[in-house]
Amino acid sequence: MLSSDQKRELFEKAKSVLENSYAPYSGVHVASAVRDDRGRIFTGVNVENASFGLTICAERTAVTGAVAQGAKGIEAVLIMSSIGAIPPCGACRQFIAEFAEESTPVLLATQDGIESETTMGELFPMAFGLRQSKKGC
Ligand code: THU
Secondary structure, eight states: OOOHHHHHHHHHHHHHHGGGOBOTTTOOOEEEEEEETTSOEEEEEOBOOSSGGGOBOHHHHHHHHHHHTTOOOEEEEEEEEBTBOOOOOHHHHHHHHTTOOTTOEEEEEETTEEEEEEEHHHHSTTOOOHHHHTTTO
């Protein structure tokens, strides 16, 4: 359960990096802030590329940053976009699920505030995860 202060912290951290989003092709600026199992906050932005398929979403840059600094789990995710509150894409759902629980909160925001809150379980039921991928090994 996230407190309102913890939600506010995720929101402010995401907002502080939204201007760093590199989105010259789509014009859609996205920022993300994740809270790790130690209560640390990591941010990320979408980084597009002239070779379109190489574009990486904000959520994935935030999660990779957290893992690189030793995060073992993700306890909350906030996604902020310049075009309204958007849910994470399918690839990001799979990516976040690797480090999250079904109960992990996902907050959807614009620059003006948090618009809605859901969970990984709602966004990504029956996720394929470590347990399944290890079967047969
Ligand atoms: N994008 C994200 O950063 N996160 C998502 O979950 C959805 C899409 C980015 C990718 C691309 O740079 C832009 O939004 C438009 O698709």
